[in-house]
Amino acid sequence: QSVLTQPPSASGTPGQRVTISCSGSISNIASNFVYWYQHIPGTAPKLLIFRNNQRPSGVPDRFSGSKSGTSASLAISGLRSEDETGYYCAAWDDNVSGPVFGGGTKLTVL
Amino acid sequence: QVHLQESGPGLVKPSETLSLTCTVSGGSTTRYIWSWIRQPPGKGLEWIGYIYDSGTTKYNPSLKSRVTISVDTSKNQFFLKLRSVTAADAAVYYCARGSGGVAEFDSWGQGTLVTVSS
Numbered sequence: 144q145s146v147l148t149q150p151p152s153a154s155g156t157p158g159q160r161v162t163i164s165c166s167g168s169i170s171n172i173a174s175n176f177v178y179w180y181q182h183i184p185g186t187a188p189k190l191l192i193f194r195n196n197q198r199p200s201g202v203p204d205r206f207s208g209s210k211s212g213t214s215a216s217l218a219i220s221g222l223r224s225e226d227e228t229g230y231y232c233a234a235w236d237d238n239v240s241g242p243v244f245g246g247g248t249k250l251t252v253l
Numbered sequence: 254q255v256h257l258q259e260s261g262p263g264l265v266k267p268s269e270t271l272s273l274t275c276t277v278s279g280g281s282t283t284r285y286i287w288s289w290i291r292q293p294p295g296k297g298l299e300w301i302g303y304i305y306d307s308g309t310t311k312y313n314p315s316l317k318s319r320v321t322i323s324v325d326t327s328k329n330q331f332f333l334k335l336r337s338v339t340a341a342d343a344a345v346y347y348c349a350r351g352s353g354g355v356a357e358f359d360s361w362g363q364g365t366l367v368t369v370s371s
Contacts, residue, residue: 145296145298149297175355175356176355176356177356178355178356178357178358180298180358185364186363187257187362187363188347190357190358190359194355199359231297233298233356235354239300239313239314240311241303241311241312242288242300242355242356244298244299245297246296246297247297247298
């Protein structure tokens with residue numbers, strides 16, 4: 144059972160906009176920055192969003208993040224086939240004194 | 254650009270110690286925080302612990318009694334030891350470079366699969 148809660152799956156058609164939610168608590172999302180990672184199985188996870196809504200250089204602006212209270216969301220607009228992979232949210236947890244992750248969401252592009 | 258690579262046995266017997274090495278190239282192990290993170294089959298990511306270049310460590314409370322993370326800055330390597338493993342410790346183990354107080358990991362290894370079986 145992951146500390147942060149994500150839907151196990153999401154889907155959309157090419158060109159569509161999809162959102163992936165991440166639910167936490169006061170000790171993590173509400174109090175700290177949220178991060179999103181894209182993970183293609185067998186490869187190194189890639190930082191997609193940092194500090195709630197910032198994109199590292201090289202990440203397309205199709206990807207955006209937001210946070211409100213104890214929840215956060217990752218939005219992907221203009222969906223492409225190469226976006227079909229796993230996405231994980233993460234945040235520092237003040238109770239654990241370390242980072243906690245969501246269970247991951249597998250995105251399917253129909 | 255920094256590159257991280259995990260190495261170590263892919264098979265560990267129950268009750269024995271899992272030992273992994275993360276080799277950092279293209280950068281130094283100084284001035285960063287180095288973490289181990291794992292992903293059991295079909296499950297999400299779990300932070301195991303981290304170490305500063307100074308040697309200060311912090312572990313996930315759920316694993317603290319069995320984990321030791323160490324660093325050798327002269328070799329640009331850091332290490333994971335997980336004692337008394339069980340089947341629940343079978344996972345893909347990742348090393349990653351991070352920052353203190355946040356869940357930001359800007360560089361990851363591609364992971365190494367560890368199976369626990371006699």
